[in-house]
Amino acid sequence: MKRQTICCPYCGHHQTVEIDTSMGDQEFYDDCRICCNPIHVRMHIDHQHQRIQLHVDTDDEQYY
Numbered sequence: 001m002k003r004q005t006i007c008c009p010y011c012g013h014h015q016t017v018e019i020d021t022s023m024g025d026q027e028f029y030d031d032c033r034i035c036c037n038p039i040h041v042r043m044h045i046d047h048q049h050q051r052i053q054l055h056v057d058t059d060d061e062q063y064y
């Protein structure tokens with residue numbers, strides 16, 4: 001498990017999420033600890049460049 005700091009797209013609060021890179025690319029939700037809104041997180045593992053990309057957006061932003 002790795003830890004990464006993200007910024008809530010609703011209130012701007014910084015918080016730490018734990019990510020498990022052993023399962024490959026993932027998509028999950030984590031509630032903000034301050035405003036309680038659901039944060040949509042997409043994780044992509046770029047094996048070629050040996051890096052992890054996190055995309056953070058609001059729960060409904062993905063539909064626009």
